[in-house]
Amino acid sequence: xxQLVQSGAEVKKPGASVKVSCKASGYTFTSYGIxxxxxxxxxxxxxxxxxxxxxxNTNYAQKLQGRVTMTTDTSTSTAYMELRSLRSDDxxxxxxxxxxxxxxxxxxxxxxxxxxxxxxxx
Amino acid sequence: EIVLTQSPDFQSVTPKEKVTITCxxxxxxxxxxxxxxxxxxxxxxxxxxxxxQSFSGVPxxxxxxxxxxxxxxxxxxxxxxxxxxxxxxxxxxxxxxFGGGTKVEIK
Numbered sequence: 001x002x003q004l005v006q007s008g009a010e011v012k013k014p015g016a017s018v019k020v021s022c023k024a025s026g027y028t029f030t031s032y033g034i035x036x037x038x039x040x041x042x043x044x045x046x047x048x049x050x051x052x053x054x055x056x057n058t059n060y061a062q063k064l065q066g067r068v069t070m071t072t073d074t075s076t077s078t079a080y081m082e083l084r085s086l087r088s089d090d091x092x093x094x095x096x097x098x099x100x101x102x103x104x105x106x107x108x109x110x111x112x113x114x115x116x117x118x119x120x121x122x
Numbered sequence: 123e124i125v126l127t128q129s130p131d132f133q134s135v136t137p138k139e140k141v142t143i144t145c146x147x148x149x150x151x152x153x154x155x156x157x158x159x160x161x162x163x164x165x166x167x168x169x170x171x172x173x174x175q176s177f178s179g180v181p182x183x184x185x186x187x188x189x190x191x192x193x194x195x196x197x198x199x200x201x202x203x204x205x206x207x208x209x210x211x212x213x214x215x216x217x218x219x220f221g222g223g224t225k226v227e228i229k
Binding site: 035037044045046047050059061062095097100101104105106107108109110111112113114115 | 154156158165166167168171172177209211213215216217218219220221222223
């Protein structure tokens with residue numbers, strides 16, 4: 001079955017970086033995009049950006065531009081999201097999701113990974 | 123960016139009752155509106171894609187309607203397992219955005 005499995009929880013200090021992985025299985029990785037969405041504790045969903053697993057093209061949320069980098073490794077069907085210069089308000093569960101569209105506009109998301117809790121605290 | 127406004131924020135409903143959740147977009151998004159269900163401590167799950175297309179495996183009591191700026195998610199005959207927060211999501215233009223969520227509680 002189609003599945004996305006994310007890396008484990010992280011605790012980081014302010015100013016540090018975190019890199020979350022998302023390993024895909026059960027489908028042709030390069031035929032879809034991967035979107036990243038985060039959810040702060042008790043809050044709603046926030047779209048962070050999208051990457052094409054076909055050619056590596058990306059679109060990032062403007063508020064994260066310069067701090068976020070999304071990449072893929074097609075040899076292992078794994079997507080990565082790196083967030084730098086972490087602040088306390090980056091504390092959230094980070095989700096990857098398969099994007100129905102391989103193009104930059106994006107579509108609906110299914111399935112989602114199980115989520116990775118990133119805690120930023122001194 | 124396109125703002126999605128969901129209402130209500132919270133709804134307490136008895137089993138078998140009908141639930142209606144609305145999502146209003148700040149500008150026309152055609153049918154590029156999707157609905158998700160998120161249960162506590164779980165990842166969101168897709169219910170409806172492109173406003174009215176039921177996703178595979180989703181119970182038939184879930185349905186969606188609307189186009190342009192006004193959309194509705196309907197749960198016919200609510201079941202206890204439907205207790206969750208429901209989110210709308212637009213993919214019409216970047217950045218993608220989500221509604222604030224509607225929490226459905228079972229009385």
